Amino acid sequence: MTIQEKFNGESSRQVSLLKSGLTLNEHRNLILKRTEDSGFYNGLERLEFKETDPIGYERIFSKLRAGLVNSREVAKKIAASPIVEQEGELCFTLYNVAGDCIATSTGIIIHVGTMGAAIKYMIQNNWEANPGINPGDMFTNNDCQIGNVHPCDIATIVPIFHEGELIGWVGGVTHVIDVGAVGPGSMSNGQVQRFGDGVQITCRKTGINDTPLRDWLHESQRNVRTPKYWILDEKTRIAGCHMIRDLVEETIREEGMEAYEKFATEVIEDGRRGLASRIKAMTIPGKIKTVAFVDVPYAHEDVVVPSPFAKVDTIMHAPCEITIKPDATWRLDFEGCSRWGWHTYNANPVAFTSGIWVMMTQSLVPTERINDGARYATEFRLPKGTWTNPDDRRTAHADAWHFLVSSWSSLWRGVSRTYFGRGYLEEVNAGNSNPCNWLQGGGINQEGEIHAVNSFETAACGTGACAVKDGLNHAAAIWNPEGDMGDIEIWELAEPLLYMGRTIKTNTGGYGKYRGGLGFETLRMVWGSADWTMFFMGNGYMNSDWGLMGGYPAATGYRFEAHNTGLLERIEEGKSLPLGKDRDPSECELEKHLSKDALVKRDKQCITTEAIFENGDLYLNYLRGGPGFGDPLDRDITGVENDLNQNFVLPEFAEKIYGVVISQDSDDTWHVDEEKTLQRRAAVRKERIARGTPTREWMETERQSILDKDASVQVQQMFASSFDLSESFLNEFKTFWDLPEKWDLLEESLGIPMFGAKHHMDISELPDVHPVIMTEQ
Amino acid sequence: MSNFTKKQVADLVKGSLDWDTLHMMLSMPKDKERYANYMSVLQDQVSWDDRIIMAFGPHLFLAETIDDKSLVTKCSCGHDFGDYRTNWKLNALIYVRDDEEKMQQVYPKLMAPDTSWQVYREYYCPTCGVMHDIEAPTPWYPVIHDFQPDIPALFDWLDLPAPVNA
Numbered sequence: 001m002t003i004q005e006k007f008n009g010e011s012s013r014q015v016s017l018l019k020s021g022l023t024l025n026e027h028r029n030l031i032l033k034r035t036e037d038s039g040f041y042n043g044l045e046r047l048e049f050k051e052t053d054p055i056g057y058e059r060i061f062s063k064l065r066a067g068l069v070n071s072r073e074v075a076k077k078i079a080a081s082p083i084v085e086q087e088g089e090l091c092f093t094l095y096n097v098a099g100d101c102i103a104t105s106t107g108i109i110i111h112v113g114t115m116g117a118a119i120k121y122m123i124q125n126n127w128e129a130n131p132g133i134n135p136g137d138m139f140t141n142n143d144c145q146i147g148n149v150h151p152c153d154i155a156t157i158v159p160i161f162h163e164g165e166l167i168g169w170v171g172g173v174t175h176v177i178d179v180g181a182v183g184p185g186s187m188s189n190g191q192v193q194r195f196g197d198g199v200q201i202t203c204r205k206t207g208i209n210d211t212p213l214r215d216w217l218h219e220s221q222r223n224v225r226t227p228k229y230w231i232l233d234e235k236t237r238i239a240g241c242h243m244i245r246d247l248v249e250e251t252i253r254e255e256g257m258e259a260y261e262k263f264a265t266e267v268i269e270d271g272r273r274g275l276a277s278r279i280k281a282m283t284i285p286g287k288i289k290t291v292a293f294v295d296v297p298y299a300h301e302d303v304v305v306p307s308p309f310a311k312v313d314t315i316m317h318a319p320c321e322i323t324i325k326p327d328a329t330w331r332l333d334f335e336g337c338s339r340w341g342w343h344t345y346n347a348n349p350v351a352f353t354s355g356i357w358v359m360m361t362q363s364l365v366p367t368e369r370i371n372d373g374a375r376y377a378t379e380f381r382l383p384k385g386t387w388t389n390p391d392d393r394r395t396a397h398a399d400a401w402h403f404l405v406s407s408w409s410s411l412w413r414g415v416s417r418t419y420f421g422r423g424y425l426e427e428v429n430a431g432n433s434n435p436c437n438w439l440q441g442g443g444i445n446q447e448g449e450i451h452a453v454n455s456f457e458t459a460a461c462g463t464g465a466c467a468v469k470d471g472l473n474h475a476a477a478i479w480n481p482e483g484d485m486g487d488i489e490i491w492e493l494a495e496p497l498l499y500m501g502r503t504i505k506t507n508t509g510g511y512g513k514y515r516g517g518l519g520f521e522t523l524r525m526v527w528g529s530a531d532w533t534m535f536f537m538g539n540g541y542m543n544s545d546w547g548l549m550g551g552y553p554a555a556t557g558y559r560f561e562a563h564n565t566g567l568l569e570r571i572e573e574g575k576s577l578p579l580g581k582d583r584d585p586s587e588c589e590l591e592k593h594l595s596k597d598a599l600v601k602r603d604k605q606c607i608t609t610e611a612i613f614e615n616g617d618l619y620l621n622y623l624r625g626g627p628g629f630g631d632p633l634d635r636d637i638t639g640v641e642n643d644l645n646q647n648f649v650l651p652e653f654a655e656k657i658y659g660v661v662i663s664q665d666s667d668d669t670w671h672v673d674e675e676k677t678l679q680r681r682a683a684v685r686k687e688r689i690a691r692g693t694p695t696r697e698w699m700e701t702e703r704q705s706i707l708d709k710d711a712s713v714q715v716q717q718m719f720a721s722s723f724d725l726s727e728s729f730l731n732e733f734k735t736f737w738d739l740p741e742k743w744d745l746l747e748e749s750l751g752i753p754m755f756g757a758k759h760h761m762d763i764s765e766l767p768d769v770h771p772v773i774m775t776e777q
Numbered sequence: 778m779s780n781f782t783k784k785q786v787a788d789l790v791k792g793s794l795d796w797d798t799l800h801m802m803l804s805m806p807k808d809k810e811r812y813a814n815y816m817s818v819l820q821d822q823v824s825w826d827d828r829i830i831m832a833f834g835p836h837l838f839l840a841e842t843i844d845d846k847s848l849v850t851k852c853s854c855g856h857d858f859g860d861y862r863t864n865w866k867l868n869a870l871i872y873v874r875d876d877e878e879k880m881q882q883v884y885p886k887l888m889a890p891d892t893s894w895q896v897y898r899e900y901y902c903p904t905c906g907v908m909h910d911i912e913a914p915t916p917w918y919p920v921i922h923d924f925q926p927d928i929p930a931l932f933d934w935l936d937l938p939a940p941v942n943a
Contacts, residue, residue, distance in 0.1 A: 280934055281807045284831070286926035293915060295894055315894065315915060326930035366804075417924045421831045421839075422931075423815025425789055426802045467835075468792050468799065507885055513835065514792070541891040543913050549834035550908040553897070558887035586886035604887060630835050631908040636792070656882055685906025692870025692901045695920065699867075706917050712893040715915045736919035 005773040006032050007124045017128055017166040018097065024123040024133075024166070028098040031265075041100075041269035041376050049262040050270060060255055060263045061103065065368055067247035068092050068105035075240035081177050081229040082494050083186070084236060086486045087456045089175035092240045094248070095119055096168050096264040100372040103267070108153070108173065109361065109370055110479065113354020115155045115171030116372060117147030120772040122157075122203050131205045135161040138207030138238065140216070142179070143200050144397035145763045147350030147772070151179045151198045151398060152186035156206075156237035160245050162252055168264060170244040172237035177452060178225040179398075182306075183610060184442025184452035187399040189303070189535055190609045192310040192342040197396040199223040210242065225442055225452040271373020278364050279377075280328035282427065283418035288322040290410040294403055294434075295542040295714075296343055302601075302608040309753035310342035315542070315718035316387055318407035319729070322414050331379035332356075332411075336729035337386035339721040339757065344398035347388045349775045351400055352407075353380045358479050359408050363415065363427050381776040385725050385760075389777055392760035399438070399537060405478055406434055406544030409627075412464060413548050420467055420549070428467035430516065430548035430627040435461045435477035436538030437557060437606065439497075439524070439621045441613070446496040446528030453495045455621060460485035462509050462517030462625035465551055470639070471517030471626040473504060473648075485520070485623075496529035497619070501580020505622060506647050511657045512551030512628025513635050518648055519554075519625040523580030523590070525567060526613045533610035534619055536561075540606030551628030552657070557606040558585055560620035561613075566595025568616040582620060584650055590618070632657045633681045637672040644670035659684040703737045713750055720747040724757065779805040786814040787821075812935055825855045830940060831926060836907045837865070839926070841940045848928070848942055854905035864922040869909065870901040875916070892916075 006029045018027055034043030050057040072092050079085045091107035099119030101112045118141040127133055139157040142148050148155070155173040159166055175186060179198030183190035191197050199220065206216040212234065220234075221227040252260050294316040298305065305311065317338040323331040340346045357365065357374055365374055382389040387403055409431040419427040435458045445451035459480040463471040476483030488499050500523040509516035526532055536559050543553040560582065570577060570593070578590040591600055613619065640658045643649040651670070654660055661676035705711065723730040723745060734743060747754050764771050779801055781789075788794040789802070802808075819829045819838065827849070831839040836853040839861050850858040850865040858865035874880050874897040880889035883897070890897075890913070898912040898920075912921060928943035 281809070284926050285930035285934070286924060288924050289921050290923070291914065291918070291921065293895065324927075326927065326933065328934075414923075417833070418926075421833065421924070421926065423786065423789075423811040423832075424802075424807060426799055468789055468794065507888060511883075541894040543890055543895065546913045547911050549837075550910055552883065552911055553913050555884050555888035556890050584885050585888060602887070604891060633908070634835065650885065653884070688872065688899075688901045688906040688908065689870065689903065692872045692899075692903070694903075695867050695869055695871045695900070698871050698873065699920070702917065711916045714894060715917060718915060719917065733919060737917075 004032055007770045009770060017133060019165050024097065024128050025126065028120065028123050031098050035376065041272055041373065042265045044266060044269040047266045047270060049259065049266050056255065056259060057263060057266070060251060060259065061267065063251055064094060064103045064247065068094060068103055068244060071240045071243040071247070072105040072107055074243065075172070075236045078232055078236040078239055079174065080232045082486055082490050083177055083454065083456050084174050084233060086490055087459050087480065087484055090173060090236065092170065092172045092244055094168065094170050094244060097166055099123060099169065100268050102264050102371055104370050108175065108479070110149060110351070110355045110358050111153065111155065111171070111173040112357065112370060112372070113350050113375065114147045114149060114153065115157060115173060117350040117772055117774070118155060118157060118203050119169050119171070121146045124770050124772055127203065133159050133166065134208070135159070136209040137205060138212065139203050140201045140206040141203045143202040144348055145393060146202065147348050149347070149351040149355065149397070150187060150400045151181070151200055152176050154233065154237070156234065156241055158241040158245055160248050162249070162257060167261070168248065170241045172240040174233040174237055176224070176233050177229045177454060178442070180224045181398055183440070183535065184225055184533070185440030185454040187401065187438055187454060187537065188440055189344060189399070189537055189607060190305060191344060191396050191398065192305050192307050193394045193396050195394070196306070197344065197398050212238070225450050268371055268373045268376065271369055271371040272376045273373070274367070274369060275365055275374040275377040276328040279324060279330060282364065282422070282424055283324050283415065284421045285324045285326055288414040288417060289319070290322070290414040291319040292407045292410040292544050293317060293542055294345070294406045294544050295539060296341060296345070297541055297605060297607055298343065300605045302605055302611065304609045307342060309755040312717070312752045313714040314341055315714050316345065316403050316406070317718050317722050318403070318410065320407070320410060320414065322411070324418065329377050329379070331381070333381040334386065334388065335381065335383060336722050336726045337383060337388060338718050339385060339725060340387045340390035340392065340395050342755065344396040345387070345400060345403040346390050346395040346397050347400040347404050348397070349380070349382045349389045349777070352382060352388045352404060353775060355404050355479070356408055356411065359412065363429065379776065383725060384777040391762045392756055393763040393766070401479060402537070405432060408432070408478065409434070409545045413546060416548060425467040428629065430464035430471070430510070430551055430629045431545040432464055432478040433461040433519065433554055433624040433626045434539045434544045435479065436624060437621055438537035439534065439619065440537060441532065441534030441610065443532035444530040455491060455495065457485045457522060457621060457623055459483060460520070461623050462519045462554065464545070464626040465510065465512050465514035465516050465629035467514070467629055470514045471509060473518045474520040474623065475517055496527055496532065497524035498527045500525050500578055500618070503581050504647065505625065506583040507650055507653060508555045508625030509648065510547045510552040510554040510626065510628030511632040512547055513630025513632065514628065515635070515643070516554050516626030516628045519623040521580060521582060521623065522621045523578060524619045524621060526615050526617045526619070529615060532613050534613050535608045535610050536606050538606040538624070540604040545627040547627045548629050550631035552632065553627050554625040556604070557622060557624060558604050559601060559606050559608070560590065561601045561611070562590070562594055562618040563599040563614065564595065565598045565616050565618055567618070578618065583647065633659050633684060637674055637677055641670055641672045706737055706739065713752060716745060716750055717747060717752065720745045720750065780808050780810060781814065783814045783817055786811065787818045790818050809935065823853055827851065830928065833924065834909050837909050846941050848940060852902045852905060852907065854902060854907070856902050856904035862925065864920060866900050866910065866920050870903050872899045872901065873897070874899070
């Protein structure tokens with residue numbers, strides 16, 4: 001397990017909140033010490049309560065878990081934001097006194113860790129002395145320097161007392177639609193520092209006696225663009241937290257305080273053992289290496305940011321070595337990651353470590369017993385100074401997901417290799433799509449109100465292929481609880497954007513024996529707005545997902561927007577309209593239904609900042625597909641036939657990639673000729689052999705291009721940034737390519753601004769601030 | 778815990794297992810016997826006699842040779858990529874999609890990576906031409922050794938005797 005740093009500074013309170021008389025920090029440090037010394041959470045070598053009264057133990061678990069889920073389902077009906085009410089972007093979690101999670105609801109369970117980190121921050125920074133922790137208090141946090149993923153995830157945290165003593169905490173989180181950042185929308189672009197990333201609240205006491213404080217209400221509402229949604233989201237969180245607090249009080253009345261206290265620690269050790277048991281049952285011990293990349297194309301003219309030093313093209317680099325140990329614990333080491341940057345995709349270590357459980361619950365821990373135990377069974381190493389552990393307090397995090405989900409995609413592949421190796425093919429997943437585009441923007445909406453939007457259609461991208469079946473089409477995103485694109489009618493109420501069409505996106509699933517799930521595309525026409533802007537947010541020049549074992553990555557993204565379209569006149573005149581089927585981007589189908597004076601942007605620049613959109617302008621929201629599995633020449637021909645007839649693949653690529661010989665009958669149905677296809681596939685294999693080069697031979701030419709420094713600036717910047725942070729990555733690189741001992745690559749040689757590379761200031765350098773550190777760095 | 782027959786595991790590998798059984802495999806605790814059944818199914822699919830120890834891909838295996846019990850990476854066609862501790866990709870054929878024309882053989886215009894940012898590296902078997910893997914890194918990226926299994930530890934988990942040269 002990762003040994004967490006303990007802070008032994010002063011903490012004091014006239015009267016202890018705990019029966020033991022300890023301060024909260026002393027209490028937490030004791031748990032950490034017992035855990036470190038024994039290897040078991042809180043030193044629990046035996047699960048005494050579970051072993052002696054298994055029914056009682058399960059009764060408490062079932063009651064709490066059911067109550068958490070129920071509270072979430074009830075509370076979300078209070079919200080008006082479709083992100084919460086339609087997509088389910090909320091979660092409630094119960095913690096023990098030390099801030100370790102006992103149980104959680106369904107929903108965005110990444111916040112098991114982020115809210116826990118906020119509680120631990122209050123403990124470690126002596127909140128019990130000032131501002132005080134009392135029954136009926138509420139604390140609000142969304143600070144990314146404490147562990148939050150991005151500022152739009154707002155957490156309300158309520159302490160739970162019993163007979164005057166603190167016995168735990170409950171946290172509730174919702175993804176709000178806007179936090180008042182420079183760019184409108186919850187995960188926006190445009191800002192490049194924390195100071196433009198929207199309102200950030202640091203574990204602030206925002207309520208007493210179960211009532212939100214008036215100064216908080218007045219201040220917070222005016223700091224965001226969408227106060228109606230903000231207010232109802234807060235009511236949602238408070239209602240859920242209070243329901244769960246009542247549930248804990250009821251459980252203690254029924255089961256007794258002693259049983260509850262034992263449960264609140266044993267369940268975490270139980271969770272730790274549960275992960276180790278699954279690792280042993282499903283995986284193969286050994287070392288797995290994997291990597292992910294994300295393009296950050298900020299030099300383009302359509303990326304307008306306030307700071308000139310941010311106007312550079314860079315690449316996020318996330319290599320990972322996964323070590324599965326003989327004792328069935330594991331270590332994830334991200335040595336070699338690139339530096340944080342002047343954009344909104346940086347991530348805090350807690351966001352990273354907590355987030356992978358969203359993914360692992362879908363394979364390694366597929367139970368309702370999600371708690372902090374899994375974290376205690378895992379060693380994480382996230383080197384300081386990297387994009388996932390910044391050493392500077394200025395970093396922006398609004399779309400940390402962009403990097404996070406991309407780096408996690410490679411973990412799917414890595415762990416899937418071990419499932420596949422042992423025969424658990426049903427668990428294999430080639431990875432997740434890069435869940436995007438994020439359609440965002442704001443202005444005056446169709447109701448005449450100041451508004452911001454973030455379309456969560458992204459929650460239904462294509463999924464990765466499995467080793468026994470295709471990925472699901474327009475079905476899910478790895479981070480989302482419900483896999484729901486949302487109803488058109490609801491989005492049209494929430495956004496001044498009419499749907500011209502919503503259809504499956506051809507050719508977006510990665511090819512393979514089993515193909516990745518396809519994404520979809522929606523064409524939106526701006527209508528009823530005033531002073532409206534929008535922007536794009538996704539991958540374009542690169543893929544962050546790869547295929548697995550011979551499968552191809554999914555298609556990359558592209559941008560389509562159109563202005564001065566003449567569409568409002570065409571509607572009046574009854575002329576043809578673009579209906580959203582942009583099946584082959586090279587055909588420019590949508591342009592055929594626009595005014596000849598239309599200004600169209602159709603390119604690979606998938607990250608932009610606010611651009612003005614008038615009523616009648618068009619925006620194509622292309623949601624990505626998932627990666628494929630296995631050699632495409634092994635794909636069953638009926639599968640290819642179906643792909644053709646459902647417009648999942650263009651005929652040209654069915655022939656080239658799947659090696660099929662096809663024909664179309666009089667009613668346009670495609671058929672694959674089995675015998676000719678077998679011959680064609682044999683020929684394709686021979687063509688591969690003919691065009692292939694022995695890898696070691698190719699390495700000589702690639703080595704020469706390295707010696708010649710022959711690569712784009714963004715590629716060189718990525719390597720230089722990783723080399724600067726990691727000598728071992730540099731040495732590994734030089735050894736692999738057999739480079740001269742003195743060979744080096746310095747960012748200074750690239751002629752681009754490198755603000756933050758040499759001069760930075762960490763949050764820990766602020767006075768009286770003691771960050772909670774839960775990973776090796 | 779559920780147990781599954783060799784026929785069911787063979788159907789799983791073939792991709793023809795019925796959904797109810799597949800769902801049971803997903804939702805129930807894992808069957809430890811899967812390993813033996815799986816190896817037996819894979820062994821039936823190849824024409825050579827070296828003993829398959831592990832699958833690295835649908836056509837790529839870790840095998841123990843019958844001659845000297847050495848452990849090698851082997852293609853389903855019988856091509857030997859050498860000692861399993863060495864990255865098999867270094868002994869494969871590689872084809873790099875590193876310009877727009879090569880990328881547009883794979884995806885329509887605008888739907889493939891820009892090769893000044895990212896390339897595709899396809900790894901083929903030199904004997905049969907099967908594609909064992911595709912990497913999608915930046916130019917210059919070292920060839921990735923995806924997986925180095927700890928075989929003695931695995932066999933300890935499986936309660937089976939480990940290959941002698943593991």
